[in-house]
Amino acid sequence: MKYPAGLDLGGTEPPEIALSILAELVQVRAERAGARGEGRPGAPPGAAGESASGAAAGAAASDAGTDAGAPQAPAFATDPVCGMSVEVEEARHTAEWRGRAYYFCCPGCRRSFEEDPGAYADAEAE
Structure with missing residues (x-):
């Protein structure tokens, strides 16, 4: 993770900031799965064989x-x-x-x- 946390989506309200942090977590997880050869980044859930x-x-x-x-x-x-x-x-x-x-x-x-x-x-x- 990085500081500040979250993707820069322009959010200013707490729910928008929370969503930007969740989006970054999804992005990081997809990148890790792609690096391990478990799927391609951006693939729909389940495409990488997630349990x-x-x-x-x-x-x-x-x-x-x-x-x-x-x-x-x-x-x-x-x-x-x-x-x-x-x-x-x-x-x-x-x-x-x-x-x-x-x-x-x-x-x-x-x-x-x-x-x-x-x-x-x-x-x-x-």
């Missing part, structure tokens, strides 16, 4: 039945504290509880989980 979000928290996407020569879509997990989608392979903040790996967007979410893992793991099961 669906909403998978069970902490669970990596299964690659069973895929072509060994095809590029694999990144596996995502849901941060059990805030609900954010986290790329498993790139996750810097992880914890294990009862033999299961959990992935977090930031150290604060990991710290909250480690203070009371049962509260988040039990809420996830509901």
